[in-house]
Amino acid sequence: MSYAEILRSRIEDRSALVGIVGMGYVGLPLALAFTEAGFQVLGFDIDETKVHKLNRGESYIRHLDGHRVERAWSSGRLCATTDFSRLREPDAILICVPTPLGPHREPDLSYVINTAHQIAAALRPGQLVVLESTTYPGTTDEILKAILEGSQAASPQNVPAAVVDPPARLVCGQDFFLAFSPEREDPGNKNYGTTNTPKVVGGVDPVSGDLAQALYGQVVSRTVRVSSARVAEATKLLENIFRAVNIALVNEMKVILDEMGIDIWEVIEAAKTKPFGFMPFYPGPGIGGHCIPLDPFYLSWKAAEYGIWARFIELAGEVNSAMPRYVLGKTVEALNRHGKSVVGARVLILGIAYKENLDDDRESPSYELIELFQRRGAQCFYCDPHFPEARVGRKNRRAMKSVPLNAEEFARYDVLVLATAHNEFLDPALYKRAPLVVDTRGVLPKAPNVVRA
Ligand SMILES: NC(=O)c1ccc[n+]([C@@H]2O[C@H](COP(=O)([O-])OP(=O)(O)OC[C@H]3O[C@@H](n4cnc5c(N)ncnc54)[C@H](O)[C@@H]3O)[C@@H](O)[C@H]2O)c1
Numbered sequence: 029m030s031y032a033e034i035l036r037s038r039i040e041d042r043s044a045l046v047g048i049v050g051m052g053y054v055g056l057p058l059a060l061a062f063t064e065a066g067f068q069v070l071g072f073d074i075d076e077t078k079v080h081k082l083n084r085g086e087s088y089i090r091h092l093d094g095h096r097v098e099r100a101w102s103s104g105r106l107c108a109t110t111d112f113s114r115l116r117e118p119d120a121i122l123i124c125v126p127t128p129l130g131p132h133r134e135p136d137l138s139y140v141i142n143t144a145h146q147i148a149a150a151l152r153p154g155q156l157v158v159l160e161s162t163t164y165p166g167t168t169d170e171i172l173k174a175i176l177e178g179s180q181a182a183s184p185q186n187v188p189a190a191v192v193d194p195p196a197r198l199v200c201g202q203d204f205f206l207a208f209s210p211e212r213e214d215p216g217n218k219n220y221g222t223t224n225t226p227k228v229v230g231g232v233d234p235v236s237g238d239l240a241q242a243l244y245g246q247v248v249s250r251t252v253r254v255s256s257a258r259v260a261e262a263t264k265l266l267e268n269i270f271r272a273v274n275i276a277l278v279n280e281m282k283v284i285l286d287e288m289g290i291d292i293w294e295v296i297e298a299a300k301t302k303p304f305g306f307m308p309f310y311p312g313p314g315i316g317g318h319c320i321p322l323d324p325f326y327l328s329w330k331a332a333e334y335g336i337w338a339r340f341i342e343l344a345g346e347v348n349s350a351m352p353r354y355v356l357g358k359t360v361e362a363l364n365r366h367g368k369s370v371v372g373a374r375v376l377i378l379g380i381a382y383k384e385n386l387d388d389d390r391e392s393p394s395y396e397l398i399e400l401f402q403r404r405g406a407q408c409f410y411c412d413p414h415f416p417e418a419r420v421g422r423k424n425r426r427a428m429k430s431v432p433l434n435a436e437e438f439a440r441y442d443v444l445v446l447a448t449a450h451n452e453f454l455d456p457a458l459y460k461r462a463p464l465v466v467d468t469r470g471v472l473p474k475a476p477n478v479v480r481a
Pocket of ligand 1: 049050051052053054055072073074075078124125126127139142143160161162163211212213214215318319
């Protein structure tokens with residue numbers, strides 16, 4: 029029996045041990061999907077707090093049903109570790125580590141590369157490695173493959189005697205297997221989760237692609253096989269660039285229509301009644317999250333290597349990143365109309381999370397708003413029921429605490445800027461006594477004290 033055949037039979041009878049490196053917003057739901065399908069999962073993370081929580085059956089992601097983590101843990105199928113020498117245990121290793129941007133908007137693959145070296149140090153014949161982190165085409169078959177193939181083989185685990193003679197150097201597609209399968213997690217989406225979202229899979233070689241497809245086929249309702257890891261990598265980038273460009277388009281439309289005295293949200297509501305050829309996207313105070321603000325630049329960076337200037341991507345980035353300043357300008361204008369200067373004004377930002385009803389503040393435009401208001405001399409505060417405290421981070425320079433969420437408190441500020449449409453902010457009674465509200469999401473009913481921006 030070949031390594032591929034042994035692995036396939038373990039996948040099919042669900043006795044394969046699945047290792048997941050990076051137990052964050054992507055890795056943890058994926059781990060739960062595998063445990064719920066009957067697989068044993070071993071999670072790897074450098075964050076000891078997360079590992080300890082998982083090993084007590086506790087979740088650290090608010091929008092994820094805590095009972096699912098508890099059930100996975102009490103079934104004995106979910107276990108986590110910070111010991112990366114255990115990477116030789118899993119039959120399949122799924123990499124879900126961060127892929128941020130560096131200070132000059134260049135891809136930062138250091139997490140992926142470190143993980144690849146850790147896997148290489150433990151790699152044994154018969155393992156399948158799948159990269160799930162979003163990245164530019166070529167990462168899996170250029171970078172990962174080279175690191176893994178350069179490794180010395182560890183002795184195989186639980187492999188029948190006929191194949192226990194490991195080669196000195198492991199060959200991809202023969203001794204170990206390598207694929208890319210993008211993650212399409214949409215945090216907080218009530219209709220689509222890990223198992224009912226089709227999963228795109230592309231192998232570095234056909235055997236690797238077959239095995240990765242067989243693995244995901246056990247847990248997701250539909251796999252979409254593509255011809256290579258590069259096609260799978262490019263698919264994910266197209267999806268996110270499509271979103272970034274369309275969000276930029278509605279943001280630009282918002283600015284134009286506002287000058288004409290037309291409400292963009294009303295226009296979108298009407299346009300979306302067209303049953304074909306239109307898909308609604310919504311304007312906002314800027315874009316946030318770990319994907320849309322970052323991923324497009326993975327492609328524009330790689331395109332430059334081929335002498336191509338990715339104009340749409342750069343333009344979308346320019347339009348979207350101008351939105352916090354646009355909101356600032358509209359707020360200053362509205363304050364002026366109330367006879368109030370921005371200098372010394374008490375400004376309350378509603379929402380620190382980048383998306384409604386989530387406890388995720390990565391790349392949130394709210395931090396930029398806070399900084400812009402402070403630089404103009406305003407006293408800036410925030411309220412977010414999902415973030416009692418805002419810790420200092422890449423985008424946030426000052427630790428802050430949320431103010432209470434009630435109408436009495438809201439009446440104490442010169443202006444409220446609704447940046448995130450959390451359900452808790454949608455009650456119009458909250459704003460009855462507020463002098464001025466700037467609604468960047470178009471969710472509050474029209475009222476004399478409400479301005480849309
Ligand atoms: N969050 C999303 O909605 C989403 C959706 C699609 C794709 N992605 C992509 O998935 C990848 C992971 O994103 P995420 O949102 O889960 O990030 P995350 O920050 O929530 O999780 C990453 C985890 O990896 C851990 N980690 C960091 N370095 C590590 C290392 N060397 N070894 C082991 N663990 C390590 C961190 O402690 C953290 O728990 C990124 O490439 C992202 O672009 C994310």
